[in-house]
Amino acid sequence: MKFTEEHEWLREEDGEMVVGITIHAAEQLGDVVFVELPEEGTIVSKDDEVVVIESVKAASDILAPVDGEITEVNSALAENPSLVNEDPQGDAWFFKMKISDPSQLDEFMDEAGYQKFIG
């Protein structure tokens, strides 16, 4: 699993990257009440706003971590946004993407690096 400074995680699965937010990010957000997911098939560039996530406190954006195509979204989150708090690094993945440039992954942290990053 790789981690970004935007508090996202990426996990490779069947040649695609599964993307979600970290336990730390979910804790910081507080209770999530709304998730708006992108359309499957959307072509995105790194740092595009692809997901809107609203907690009881505020709205936040989740950015595309790399260039690519959104191949699948986790529609369970739209039905049950609190899943983000319950299992952020497991069942509450946001989307899967086919990535254009694997070298973009090189800058991301491993788990130890991320733990150090969040102090």
Add this chain to the structure above:
Amino acid sequence: MDDLKHTALFDLHVELGARMVPFAGYAMPVQYPLGVMKEHQHTRDAAGLFDVSHMGQVILSGPSWDVVARAFETLVPMDVLGLEDGRQRYGFFTNDAGGIEDDLMFARRGEDLFVVVNAACKEADIARMKAALEPEVTVTPLTDRALIALQGPASAAVIAALDSRADDMGFMDLRDLELDGVPVWASRSGYTGEDGFEVSVPEARAEGLTRTLLAQDGVEAIGLGARDSLRLEAGLCLYGHDIDTGTTPVEGALTWAIQKVRRAGGDRAGGFPGAAIVLDQITEGAARKRVGLLPEGRAPMREGTEVFDAAEGGTRVGQVTSGGFGPTVGTPVAMGYVEAGSAGIGTSLWGEVRGKRLPLTVAKLPFVAANFKR
């Protein structure tokens, strides 16, 4: 956070694991480990304890109640003189344009008036009262008292177990009690739509009393996050958001708080800042009104969301002033101002969220029925 003021309960909040945030110049707990949703629901189901010591507590005293009450009536459009000893009312300071300078609670305590104002406005409120009322009336900020709210259906049993004199207090009664050996002034009121108490306590005894209260069955510490969602579901205004210097009481749907004796034709009609404008609006109506707004979908509509009368095109008819998720309602809830022609309950309108018009309905306030002691 270093230059923020601390309430008497700051160390206890930290000990309880609160996330502290800046609010009106104070470091205040926005939530505890329970989290906003569970804190909210716990308050509706049992009892929530809130530190509201950042609010301003002020005593007005003078030669007699009559003098104090009449003086205060020059600043607020409420019936102060008619307040019986040990009774509390909701009120607000108005300005010359009929706008609201702050909202407040006031209670008669013998010959004195006990006023509780918002933290962000308290310095201005104290200055306003001193300028207008002294020297005939003495304005004394109570800087050595904390304020603790206990809210929710289990509150009454908790307080009455410590002092049975609380038992027969009605909604908006104020009484001197002794809780666990600590002399307090308790009012049966609050900011959640639930039965409950606000307890003014000498600062030196605040932490001990709070620990005693938290040790009672059903009591949890609750942060500002849940306080906001509770009051929003209860349809209560947050000053600086739902009402401010540019909104009149009539626009703010607070006409109910202006007693008949201060309205046109009343024995003490007018005589407060902006009276001509406010009294005229009571008769003639205002061009816009604060209403409940119920988004139809799951997307919260936050403060600032613009409201339109059509899904496409149409006219902008208003704006959300408070909005978020209502944990008890289970859907997003909001309130805001809309033009009078769009203010009818059931009117279909649209809120623009991230460039998309999403449907909402003008709804009756409160969203959650009040559960006050009668």
